[in-house]
Amino acid sequence: MLPLRDTHTARTVLPRVIKQPEIRSAELLDCAQRLFFERGYDNTTVNDIIREAGLSKGAFYHYFVSKEALLEALAARLARDSIAELRPLLEDPSLDAIGRINALFSGARRLNIELAPRLRKTFSMLFRPENIALFHRVDQAGRELAMPMFTDLLRKGSEEGVLDVPDPEAFAEMLLQLRLIFRDVMYQATRMAERGNVDGAVWMLEERLRLYGIAFERLLKLPDGTIESAQPGFARAFLEADP
Amino acid sequence: MLPLRDTHTARTVLPRVIKQPEIRSAELLDCAQRLFFERGYDNTTVNDIIREAGLSKGAFYHYFVSKEALLEALAARLARDSIAELRPLLEDPSLDAIGRINALFSGARRLNIELAPRLRKTFSMLFRPENIALFHRVDQAGRELAMPMFTDLLRKGSEEGVLDVPDPEAFAEMLLQLRLIFRDVMYQATRMAERGNVDGAVWMLEERLRLYGIAFERLLKLPDGTIESAQPGFARAFLEADP
Numbered sequence: 001m002l003p004l005r006d007t008h009t010a011r012t013v014l015p016r017v018i019k020q021p022e023i024r025s026a027e028l029l030d031c032a033q034r035l036f037f038e039r040g041y042d043n044t045t046v047n048d049i050i051r052e053a054g055l056s057k058g059a060f061y062h063y064f065v066s067k068e069a070l071l072e073a074l075a076a077r078l079a080r081d082s083i084a085e086l087r088p089l090l091e092d093p094s095l096d097a098i099g100r101i102n103a104l105f106s107g108a109r110r111l112n113i114e115l116a117p118r119l120r121k122t123f124s125m126l127f128r129p130e131n132i133a134l135f136h137r138v139d140q141a142g143r144e145l146a147m148p149m150f151t152d153l154l155r156k157g158s159e160e161g162v163l164d165v166p167d168p169e170a171f172a173e174m175l176l177q178l179r180l181i182f183r184d185v186m187y188q189a190t191r192m193a194e195r196g197n198v199d200g201a202v203w204m205l206e207e208r209l210r211l212y213g214i215a216f217e218r219l220l221k222l223p224d225g226t227i228e229s230a231q232p233g234f235a236r237a238f239l240e241a242d243p
Numbered sequence: 244m245l246p247l248r249d250t251h252t253a254r255t256v257l258p259r260v261i262k263q264p265e266i267r268s269a270e271l272l273d274c275a276q277r278l279f280f281e282r283g284y285d286n287t288t289v290n291d292i293i294r295e296a297g298l299s300k301g302a303f304y305h306y307f308v309s310k311e312a313l314l315e316a317l318a319a320r321l322a323r324d325s326i327a328e329l330r331p332l333l334e335d336p337s338l339d340a341i342g343r344i345n346a347l348f349s350g351a352r353r354l355n356i357e358l359a360p361r362l363r364k365t366f367s368m369l370f371r372p373e374n375i376a377l378f379h380r381v382d383q384a385g386r387e388l389a390m391p392m393f394t395d396l397l398r399k400g401s402e403e404g405v406l407d408v409p410d411p412e413a414f415a416e417m418l419l420q421l422r423l424i425f426r427d428v429m430y431q432a433t434r435m436a437e438r439g440n441v442d443g444a445v446w447m448l449e450e451r452l453r454l455y456g457i458a459f460e461r462l463l464k465l466p467d468g469t470i471e472s473a474q475p476g477f478a479r480a481f482l483e484a485d486p
Contacts, residue, residue: 109367132379173424181420211413218461 023061028053029074037118040125041071041134072137079142083149085111090153097157101216102228109234116241120190127187135183143176150176155222164221171219178215181208193239205235252413268306271296279360283368284377285313285432315380326392328354332395340400344459345471352477359484363433378426386419391451393419400463402424407464421458424451436482448478 031052035044046067050060064070089103112119126135144147157163165171185208192201213229214221274295278287289310293303306314332346355362369378391454393415400406408414428451435444456472 088356133376136375166457167450167454170451171458173455174421174458177424178417178420180423181416207410208413211410211417214409215414215417215462218464219458221461 007095021063024055024059025073028055028060028070029077032070033074033078036071037121037125040128041131071134072141075138075141078138079145082111082142082144087149090149096160097153097162098222098226100153100157105213105227106166106231107230109231113234113237113241116238120239123186124190124194127183127190139180146176162222165219175216175219178212178219181212189206189235189239198236198239199216201239202235205239206230206232208236249270264306267298267302268316270343271298271303271306271313272320276317276321277314279314279317280364280368284374296358315384321381322388325354325385326388330392333392335419339403340396340405341465341469343390343396343400348456348470348472349474352474356477356480356484359481362382363482366429367433367437370426370433382423389419390415397463405465418459418462421455432478432482441479442484445478445483448482449473449475452478 003119004225028049032044032049034047035052039048044067046057046060049070050057053060064073084106086107089107090100092100095103125131126138147169151169154163154165154168154172158165158168185205189201189205192198192204202243212225214224216227216229217224271292275287275292278291278295282291287310289303292310292313293300296303307316329347329350332350333343335343335346338346368374369381369425392411394412397406397408397411397415401408401411428448432444432448435441435447452473456470457467459470459472460467
């Protein structure tokens with residue numbers, strides 16, 4: 001699962017001068033994100049957001065036609081930030097396709113641990129059954145950005161003869177689809193850990209990461225054990241990291 | 244994609260005597276389904292449903308706490324009917340695991356063609372981006388019924404030595420996850436065909452079915468060409484079948 005990297009939340013202190021539109025809209029996104037994470041999307045109104053941002057309703061609707069539209073912009077921003085963090089790993093010329101995939105997995109693990117408390121909160125909001133539409137929008141934004149990157153990775157790997165896919169684009173799509181099993185796995189693991197069964201949650205998450213790695217290898221016709229999707233200690237570090 | 248088999252829509256003529264609760268609730272489901280297919284879920288109100296069913300609002304809420312709850316029951320019923328149709332194929336003792344998987348694919352194709360006009364209508368409603376929550380509910384109901392069947396299929400196939408999976412349940416889940424690429428593919432193919440580009444739609448759908456079959460083989464470590472996920476003529480028959 002790509003973590004949602006976010007470099008915007010720390011509130012910037014700005015002098016109250018006339019602001020550029022992109023600053024105002026970024027501020028609205030910051031406030032909305034903070035509220036969505038705290039209270040959930042459904043429990044946050046446009047009024048809450050403008051109160052938090054200190055803006056008028058007119059100003060809000062100048063930037064976003066609806067709360068939904070704001071959410072779409074927010075999802076796109078979160079996805080963009082995560083991808084920006086991971087992209088350099090995929091462009092390291094010293095690595096072959098397997099090295100790049102493993103760098104991607106290890107980069108994602110590093111980010112997940114670093115941002116663990118925030119991510120756990122996001123996941124437990126985003127992965128709730130009633131937030132499926134919201135989850136889908138965030139996932140869609142991430143998928144659209146990840147697709148060209150993944151397709152390119154598979155195409156180059158095929159050309160290098162490192163992996164074997166009959167259609168890089170379709171296989172990129174299937175790999176991205178497959179990662180969605182972690183929506184349920186992460187939701188269950190987080191809830192198990194919250195209820196005190198950390199060992200059970202750790203075991204479940206690590207086992208699923210291992211099996212996902214096997215699926216990944218098989219789909220790309222890579223030798224067994226090539227993909228390092230799991231790493232001892234990762235699941236515990238993710239589930240136990242304190243805010 | 245498992246087709247949604249439905250054996251309930253033909254309106255049953257019953258004498259106006261006191262009806263069993265399960266008959267009343269089945270009638271409500273029939274009416275709701277007809278309206279959802281015709282107008283879409285969002286455009287159908289509880290009032291529309293009770294008018295169609297000739298029942299009072301009180302009677303409706305006696306059976307279902309909300310339109311959402313009715314939808315869940317409807318999704319479960321559609322899933323149950325589709326599975327009931329395909330289950331015997333999976334239990335044919337004369338087949339090995341590969342034979343059973345291929346019987347499942349060919350059974351699904353047969354059902355898809357037989358029900359094509361109705362399914363195309365359902366899909367074009369269910370796969371619209373704004374109906375994602377609805378789609379997810381229907382998918383969830385199908386997945387819950389299909390999971391034990393698929394897990395059992397993979398477990399037996401492993402025991403027979405026909406296929407190789409490290410964890411039948413997790414791999415059943417991944418295969419069921421993977422089939423969701425057809426949500427977008429079917430949506431796009433149906434729209435292309437509606438706009439007159441039937442050849443393009445046929446090509447896209449057949450190609451994706453072929454690639455899905457390859458992914459299926461790879462995940463289960465089956466020899467190339469074992470799985471018959473595509474069949475010449477299927478996509479055209481599905482996309483062109485007249486009501």
